Amino acid sequence: MSLTFRPLSHALGAEIQGVDLGKPLSNSEFDQIHSKFLESGILLFRNQKITREQHIAFSRRFGELDRHDSLPRDRHPDYPELLLVTNIPEKDGKESASKYTGQQWHSDMSFTLEPSLGSLLRGITIPPVGGDTMFTNMYMAYDTLSDGMKKMIEPLHGVHTGRRKVTDRDTEREREQTRINPPIAQPLVRVHPETGRKALYIGEKVSSLVGMTEEESKPIIDYLVRHATRPQFVYRHQWRQDDILLWDNRCTMHIALGDYAEGEIRHLERTTVKGTPSGYYLQ
Numbered sequence: 366m367s368l369t370f371r372p373l374s375h376a377l378g379a380e381i382q383g384v385d386l387g388k389p390l391s392n393s394e395f396d397q398i399h400s401k402f403l404e405s406g407i408l409l410f411r412n413q414k415i416t417r418e419q420h421i422a423f424s425r426r427f428g429e430l431d432r433h434d435s436l437p438r439d440r441h442p443d444y445p446e447l448l449l450v451t452n453i454p455e456k457d458g459k460e461s462a463s464k465y466t467g468q469q470w471h472s473d474m475s476f477t478l479e480p481s482l483g484s485l486l487r488g489i490t491i492p493p494v495g496g497d498t499m500f501t502n503m504y505m506a507y508d509t510l511s512d513g514m515k516k517m518i519e520p521l522h523g524v525h526t527g528r529r530k531v532t533d534r535d536t537e538r539e540r541e542q543t544r545i546n547p548p549i550a551q552p553l554v555r556v557h558p559e560t561g562r563k564a565l566y567i568g569e570k571v572s573s574l575v576g577m578t579e580e581e582s583k584p585i586i587d588y589l590v591r592h593a594t595r596p597q598f599v600y601r602h603q604w605r606q607d608d609i610l611l612w613d614n615r616c617t618m619h620i621a622l623g624d625y626a627e628g629e630i631r632h633l634e635r636t637t638v639k640g641t642p643s644g645y646y647l648q
């Protein structure tokens with residue numbers, strides 16, 4: 366199969382053409398995909414009419430898959446390797462547990478001791494307008510900080526929680542998240558284990574910095590998130606049905622914008638590839 370690549374934006378991302386993920390890939394094809402993944406941070410595969418099993422099988426080529434024990438309400442009942450990102454109501458008519466998933470800048474599973482290497486999200490039902498996802502390049506975010514700021518943040522650790530921003534803090538789901546995912550400290554600067562490059566590791570799931578009060582931490586966190594999400598570092602993805610989007614959680618961050626009409630269905634399914642251990646529980 367001859368593969369071609371098209372850049373998605375100046376900052377990050379490439380579309381791969383000429384691949385059918387429903388068919389087995391040779392090692393040489395996978396190697397090309399893998400090296401483009403490391404170079405671009407995001408890969409887009411359009412028109413992939415694949416099954417859940419094929420989605421899982423392709424994802425496994427990148428590493429062991431998370432079974433989403435830290436997000437039990439959101440996983441597919443029959444496929445624990447699939448995380449539902451859906452606003453389709455539950456069978457009993459209740460609002461979907463994952464309706465607001467991802468609606469804050471984050472890197473997947475940063476609130477666990479095995480933050481994700483990468484995620485593969487499959488667009489199944491996409492609203493006619495909107496439902497976009499934005500991504501940002503965290504190498505660029507780090508590289509463009511001043512030397513003084515780099516030196517200041519190098520030894521700092523952010524406290525990551527599994528809570529979401531847009532929902533009521535007191536729902537059963539949020540209480541469960543606090544119980545099963547106690548806060549975890551992660552370095553603000555991490556070295557990508559495959560490229561050796563430094564990337565900023567921050568986001569809107571970071572509530573404070575270790576050893577500082579929330580009041581002291583907030584201006585630093587807010588500045589770093591604002592800096593990391595400057596438009597020139599960002600790619601905005603407009604979903605189409607049968608898109609598969611793969612991103613590297615070690616050097617990108619993303620946000621689901623929720624920019625679609627109430628009443629429109631948005632249903633996507635995600636596999637999450639486990640990363641290397643990072644972070645520690647706070648005493």
Ligand code: SIN
Pocket residue numbers: 450466467468473484486497498619620621622633635
């Ligand atoms: C996610 O954060 O994995 C979901 C992103 C999206 O729904 O666009």
